[in-house]
Amino acid sequence: MPLPPHEIEAWVFDLDNTLYPAGSNLFAQIAERMSEYIMRLLGVDAEAALAERKRLFQAYGTTMRGLMTEHAIDPHSFLAHVHDIDLTVIEPAPALDAALDGLSGRKLVFTNGSVRHAERVLERLGIARHFEVLFDIAAAEFQPKPHPSGYQKLIDLHAVVPARAAMVEDMARNLEPAAALGMLTLWVRSPLDWQREGADEPYVHYQTDDLTGWLETHGRGSGAAPDRGGPASRPG
Numbered sequence: 001m002p003l004p005p006h007e008i009e010a011w012v013f014d015l016d017n018t019l020y021p022a023g024s025n026l027f028a029q030i031a032e033r034m035s036e037y038i039m040r041l042l043g044v045d046a047e048a049a050l051a052e053r054k055r056l057f058q059a060y061g062t063t064m065r066g067l068m069t070e071h072a073i074d075p076h077s078f079l080a081h082v083h084d085i086d087l088t089v090i091e092p093a094p095a096l097d098a099a100l101d102g103l104s105g106r107k108l109v110f111t112n113g114s115v116r117h118a119e120r121v122l123e124r125l126g127i128a129r130h131f132e133v134l135f136d137i138a139a140a141e142f143q144p145k146p147h148p149s150g151y152q153k154l155i156d157l158h159a160v161v162p163a164r165a166a167m168v169e170d171m172a173r174n175l176e177p178a179a180a181l182g183m184l185t186l187w188v189r190s191p192l193d194w195q196r197e198g199a200d201e202p203y204v205h206y207q208t209d210d211l212t213g214w215l216e217t218h219g220r221g222s223g224a225a226p227d228r229g230g231p232a233s234r235p236g
Contacts, residue, residue, distance in 0.1 A: 002184035002205060003164060005218040008105050010165040012154070012178070013131075014145075015111040015118050017170040018188050018211065020090045020125060029085040034063050037081050041071060062112055062144040064137070075142055076114075083117040093125045099215040100130040108133040110154055110167070112144045133158050145174040151181060168211070172199040179203035186214065 013019055016027065031053070038049040056066025064082075067073045100107060107130045109118050115136045122128035135158070140150030155162060167178035168186045175185040176198060186206045187199060198204065208214040 002166075002179075002182065005166065005184065005186075005206075006104075006220060008164060008166045008184060008219070010106045010108065010160045011103060011219075012108045012110050012160070012165060012167045012183070014167075014169040014171070014174070015109050015113060015121060017190065018168060019096070019109075019127070020093065020121065022170065022190055024090050026085065026087070026089060029089075030082050033082040033085065037078060038063075038067070041067070041073065060144075061147065062137075065142065065144055068142060075138070079114040079117070079137070083114060083120075087120055087124045090121065090124050093127060093212070096125065096212045096215075097127045097130075099212045099219070100127055103215055103219040106133075107131045108135060108154070108158065108160070110135045110145070110150070112137050114138065145169075145171070146177050148177040148180070151177045155181065171197075172201070172204055173197045176201070176203045179205070 020026070034053050035046060035049040038044065038052050039046060042049070042052065044052070053063050056063045056070070060066035060069060064073075064075055064078050067078065068075055109122070109131050111118050111134070113136060115134045115138070118134045118136060119128065122131060135154045137144060139157070140147075140153055143149045145151075154160060162178075162181040162183045166184040166186060167175060168188060169175050169178075170188045170190050172187045175187060179185050180203070184205055185203060186208065187204045188211050189199075189207055189209050190196060199207070206214070206218070
């Protein structure tokens with residue numbers, strides 16, 4: 001079994017819809033920017049661009065990976081375009097900032113987005129100071145989660161010991177490679193079906209609707225392991 005949360009030495013957090021609430025609907029802006037990119041690239045209308053975006057996501061794990069494979073796009077220009085969005089829809093998160101302050105161990109971000117996007121989001125939330133590593137899709141050589149190679153590169157480059165690490169994600173299926181490596185996993189629950197895939201699998205060790213509250217309760221060095229409540233505890 002993985003270590004209890006209060007003994008974790010490295011916390012690996014996803015970014016979007018994990019460190020800020022999915023209700024911010026930031027992805028709607030990103031999705032619109034992706035569709036605009038596809039419309040210009042392929043010379044199609046908005047409806048066709050949406051269908052293509054969904055097809056590429058299903059086939060390749062991310063729209064960008066699909067566009068790289070099928071159309072040889074420059075991933076850096078794509079990321080710059082799709083992340084040129086309004087972040088004021090995200091509220092600063094002082095409670096999360098405090099919870100991270102009380103969380104022992106290193107903190108890292110592992111995102112399918114770009115470093116620049118992560119920097120902007122973390123600054124908006126007011127929590128950038130906590131993270132020593134921003135590991136993005138470029139660092140993963142453009143292999144998106146849940147491809148196992150990115151997880152291994154993160155571990156190798158940043159001396160993460162999987163058996164003493166935890167991964168926090170809003171997409172349940174992205175936790176499978178982390179658990180296979182020996183990491184504790186926490187799924188930040190989502191109402192979206194495509195993010196729930198794998199949520200009932202044994203590689204999801206914990207679940208929560210409230211990341212801040214969960215970290216406050218489980219992540220401090222209390223010296224007492226929490227009750228797992230079976231294969232996945234379900235606070236909230």
